[in-house]
Amino acid sequence: MQTCVYMSNRKIQAAVGNAKKGSISVKRLYETLAPEGCIINGVITAEEELAAHLKEFWKENRLAVNNVCLVLHSSQFMSKTFQVPSMNVKKTLEYIPREFPGVSEAGGSVYGYYEIDTDKKKGMREVFATRMEREFLDSYTRLFASIGVKVTCVRAALGSVVSVLHRMAYFKDRTCILQIQDEDNLTSILMNQGKYCYSSMNRTFSEHGTPSYGVEVARNISGILQFASAQKLENAVTDVTWAGFPEGDIQVCTESLLQMDNTLIAGSFLDDSVIRSKEDFGSYLFPICGLIPLEDAGNLFIQYKKTSESSLKRKSLVKQITPVILLLLFMLVITGFFGGHYWLTSRKLEEVRSYNESPKVLEQSARYDELEAEMQWKQMQKAALTKAARNIESYPYFNSSITDVIESCTMGEVTFSIKSFDAQTGVISVDTAAPDVEIINQFIDRLEEKDIFERLDYTGYTWSDESGMWTINLVCYLSEMAGK
Numbered sequence: 111m112q113t114c115v116y117m118s119n120r121k122i123q124a125a126v127g128n129a130k131k132g133s134i135s136v137k138r139l140y141e142t143l144a145p146e147g148c149i150i151n152g153v154i155t156a157e158e159e160l161a162a163h164l165k166e167f168w169k170e171n172r173l174a175v176n177n178v179c180l181v182l183h184s185s186q187f188m189s190k191t192f193q194v195p196s197m198n199v200k201k202t203l204e205y206i207p208r209e210f211p212g213v214s215e216a217g218g219s220v221y222g223y224y225e226i227d228t229d230k231k232k233g234m235r236e237v238f239a240t241r242m243e244r245e246f247l248d249s250y251t252r253l254f255a256s257i258g259v260k261v262t263c264v265r266a267a268l269g270s271v272v273s274v275l276h277r278m279a280y281f282k283d284r285t286c287i288l289q290i291q292d293e294d295n296l297t298s299i300l301m302n303q304g305k306y307c308y309s310s311m312n313r314t315f316s317e318h319g320t321p322s323y324g325v326e327v328a329r330n331i332s333g334i335l336q337f338a339s340a341q342k343l344e345n346a347v348t349d350v351t352w353a354g355f356p357e358g359d360i361q362v363c364t365e366s367l368l369q370m371d372n373t374l375i376a377g378s379f380l381d382d383s384v385i386r387s388k389e390d391f392g393s394y395l396f397p398i399c400g401l402i403p404l405e406d407a408g409n410l411f412i413q414y415k416k417t418s419e420s421s422l423k424r425k426s427l428v429k430q431i432t433p434v435i436l437l438l439l440f441m442l443v444i445t446g447f448f449g450g451h452y453w454l455t456s457r458k459l460e461e462v463r464s465y466n467e468s469p470k471v472l473e474q475s476a477r478y479d480e481l482e483a484e485m486q487w488k489q490m491q492k493a494a495l496t497k498a499a500r501n502i503e504s505y506p507y508f509n510s511s512i513t514d515v516i517e518s519c520t521m522g523e524v525t526f527s528i529k530s531f532d533a534q535t536g537v538i539s540v541d542t543a544a545p546d547v548e549i550i551n552q553f554i555d556r557l558e559e560k561d562i563f564e565r566l567d568y569t570g571y572t573w574s575d576e577s578g579m580w581t582i583n584l585v586c587y588l589s590e591m592a593g594k
Contacts, residue, residue: 111137113174114400116267117250118152118183120144121293122164124173125397127387132277134401136387139394142167152184154249157256165257176260180250180411181400183267183292185311188241191226192567196233199407206239211585212530212539218244220417222266222410224273226305238273238306240266240410247414263404264411268297270399272306273408275299279383286349287334288379289327290395291359296327300334302343310334310570324362328370335371337570340551353379354393506536506592512562516540519556523549529583536564536588543579547571550582557584562592 116123120143127136148160168175192209194202206221223239247264254261275281275288282304290297294315300308312330316322331350338347350367352360355378364376379392391398406412448455465471508531516526529539544550550571558566567585574581 111174112177112179112401114179114181114397115173116181116183116394116397116400117149118267118396119149119293119295120146122167123394123397124167124171125394125401126173127398127401129402132384132402134274134385134398136385136389136391136394136398136401138171139387139389139391139397140167140171140173141394152182152186152246154253157249157253161253161256164253164259168257168259175258177262178254178259179263179265179400180254180261181265181267181270181396182242182250183295183297183311183396184246186243186246187266187268189238189266189268189309190569191236191238191306193234193236196228196230196235199405202237203407203413206237207241208535209239210241211532211537218417220244220247220410220414222269222408222413224269224404224408226272226276236305238269240269242266242410244414244417247410251414261411263400263409264414265400265404265408266410267396267400268299268309268311269408270402271299271395272309273404274384274399274402275301276305277384277402278381280381284349285338285343285345285347286351287331287347288351288353289330289355291352291354291393292396296330298330298334300338300347302338302341303345307341307343308334308337308570318356319358319362321362321366323359324364324366327359327363328366331367331374332370333571336547340547340554340571348373348375350374350376351379352376352392353395506562506588506590507594508533508538508588508592512538512588512592515560515562516557519553519560521553521556524553525579536590536592538586538588540584540586541581542584543574543577543581545579547580550580554584557586562589563587564589 111126111128114125116125122142122144124140125136126138126140127134129135142163144163145156145159148154148156148163154160167173188210190209194205197205202223203221206223207219220242221239223237225235226238227236229235250264251261271288271290281288281301284304285302286300288299288301290299294313296312296314298310298312299306310330310333314323314326316326335347352363355363360378367374367376379395385391385398387398513528516528520526524542524544526540526542529541531538542550542553544553554566554568557563564587566587569583571580571582573579
């Protein structure tokens with residue numbers, strides 16, 4: 111039996127159950143409210159007070175203290191989907207940080223991923239990757255250690271839900287939106303033909319059950335629809351599914367959604383193919399999804415332990431000791447081998463020594479060594495120059511011609527600023543802003559027509575009340591001949 115605990119804000123939830131053959135059997139569900147101000151957006155702000163509350167919660171519900179899975183949710187996490195070559199877990203985890211450009215690694219980061227799809231013909235995989243700061247996980251490790259609970263698994267809440275959605279028959283081949291309510295937090299997930307496409311986490315400010323709350327939810331859905339339109343998805347969004355919404359919220363949200371777009375079908379989250387529970391599980395979706403077993407690549411706690419200071423010291427010590435042990439074994443083998451042949455070789459030693467010490471042989475040997483050293487030096491110089499020339503020629507140039515191309519595509523309607531450039535990968539990070547989303551879409555279309563870019567990636571749109579403009583970050587991959 112697995113125990114999974116979900117934490118993000120004041121509401122703390124626990125799910126007890128097991129998963130077999132891709133389905134989840136929920137046995138018990140628990141919920142408590144932490145003292146106000148102890149945890150905000152996943153960040154622990156009063157560790158001692160929260161520890162005391164959790165200890166009492168564990169005692170009252172007789173929860174397991176070993177092999178506990180922790181599901182965390184916070185807007186501080188970074189998540190994205192992208193394609194990677196088919197590699198083993200270690201190489202994939204080494205590759206993932208490249209997809210998070212501009213991230214500071216001063217305090218250390220922990221990465222994990224879930225596999226979404228595999229293209230065996232192209233040798234590529236699509237993965238959902240998550241990044242957390244080590245300091246963030248340090249606080250939870252201390253917290254649960256202080257109450258005697260052994261955590262063996264840490265998962266990102268969004269990644270856990272995505273991994274389960276891909277198993278559900280309802281979402282197969284469907285283009286729709288799932289919204290999960292957690293008090294005043296609203297998590298929206300866009301599924302495109304049954305696969306994860308985009309997500310956002312927003313805080314609502316209206317009172318639940320009021321028309322203004324329905325308007326907030328509908329406005330959030332509108333933003334997702336705009337993103338879907340900008341992505342030019344093959345199929346339009348047809349459904350909106352709500353999880354964790356009480357009846358009062360569903361009523362006002364349905365009314366606001368009908369006023370915005372009466373073609374969308376809306377309803378509560380239901381599933382009978384993956385999740386089996388006697389209780390209403392919509393409000394416990396995050397901890398329940400954490401019950402699904404996962405590979406080590408998605409368990410952030412394993413990656414956290416592997417990259418800890420003590421673990422790195424052990425690995426360093428092993429690396430230092432291993433060569434010594436191997437050398438000792440090798441020397442023992444060599445000693446035994448030569449000991450057995452010593453009597454035979456000693457009789458020829460004097461003859462060989464006399465030959466080697468003759469003036470003629472010594473002169474020829476010295477000349478040979480001189481010529482060989484000269485030849486090797488020239489070969490090394492040639493190889494180094496060839497490699498340097500090939501590397502230099504393969505890098506794109508970042509010069510004024512690049513910024514001129516970007517400037518020409520703005521048509522005077524879009525402002526932009528270049529944040530960073532990675533010469534080795536040819537990646538430019540550009541912030542853009544415009545008063546209208548469609549203007550930015552047209553700007554992106556014009557950029558994609560330019561042969562200096564291999565491809566463009568970009569995040570969701572963000573509205574700024576201060577500037578009165580929509581903003582978006584573009585990640586531009588320069589082609590090899592760019593700037594030349």
